[in-house]
Amino acid sequence: MRFTEPRRWLAAAVAAASAAITGCGTKPPAPTPTLPPGAVTPSQATPLPPARDWDEYRRRAAERLVEANPERSYLGPVPEPLLAIPVLEIELEHDGNVRQVRVMRVPSQAKDTTQLAIDAVRRAAPFGDVSKLPRPWKFVEVFLFDDERRFKPRTLDD
Template sequence: MVAQKAPGLAAPRAVRTHDELRRQAAERLVLASPTQSFTTQAPSHVLSVVVLEVEVKADGSVRRVNVIRRPRFAPETLQLAIDAVHRAAPFGDVRRMPEPWKFTETFLFEEDRRFKPLTLN
């Protein structure tokens, strides 16, 4: 099942560096999933950790999502993270950025299955 696009999410700005891409992606993840994410300080103990590598096309849409780290606990959080990526896309025009056009994000999940992108920590 493909996640629905978040309604009302503003168009992303073009990015020129990998850091800009990663930061914009993290911000969009939270904006596209307001009830499934949090921005406060992460708890000292999290329910699960998911690490995804997201490869994007020139326009910033998702080409591929690779799982770098699966959660040891709460395996359903893997799909929650993947769905969040698809809801937040596109991540900005990357044509002026050197290849490879990809970023890695770590999702920290709380007990209530809400996530925080580690980039925003």
Template sequence: MPVIDRFKRAARWLIGPVLAGCAAAPRAPAPAPPSAPVAVPAPLPSPAVVAAPKPPGMPPPRAVRTQEELRRQAAERLVMANPDGTFMTPAPTHLLTLVVLEVEVKADGSVRRVNVLRKPRFAPETLQLAIDAIHRAAPFGDVRRMPEPWKFTETFLFEEDRRFKPLTLN
């Protein structure tokens, strides 16, 4: 048997098990595809929201024509409708949590659906506080002159004392 054949044979004998062991090694699972936002139907407003009247100085909403006008007016109405639950000072460097909601509105600006885009990791009760604040601030203005979809996204920045500031007004 020539030397080269012996060398090939020895290489197969030595390297073969190593390669076979590599092929049999467990592989990490493939990363999950990014999940789409979960559409969570808006819960009915809590009894406190239904019973709580809007502040007396709250003006009727203006008609809006763009997504930016809708988002800005909604943020302003959130602060007006929830004076004790909001803060307007600069956001602290350390926040308690963030809540991100997508609000779909009807033609008259009333709430059709609230989708939760980001649930709070800490202080889960802040999610319901944000949803209640949305219902308290509605309606958000006539949107019939605005192109569809009639929705906006708002991020709620919550402080340690569970007061929030809409990111739009930051």
């Protein structure tokens, strides 16, 4: 069969695709819901108590990073050698929402881990009120990635 008109070709393609999907007896996979940047997940609904200093705040933020990214993080011993070590500076609004993320170090290999770290930060926000802490309202986190592209915040590596 020859299709000389674009409409006929498009209609035939849509009909064939529809028949293929329904003929298989399977449904197409449902889209995975994604949260917009800054959206609050159920684990983040409870605000963190105010931190006394930046060291305490960084520790709580690192714990929040792991809590918000359970399948993308680890807490055990750091493997040798590490796959990648991106470093981010996270600038905050007074309420702990992320204002800006600056990349301080891009690893020489597995450069994609930098974006994985940025995405993890955005998923974990907000990090808690910083209005009582001294300015500038920012902190640096080092992400220790293993071969499975899971991270551990350096702050939690005792």
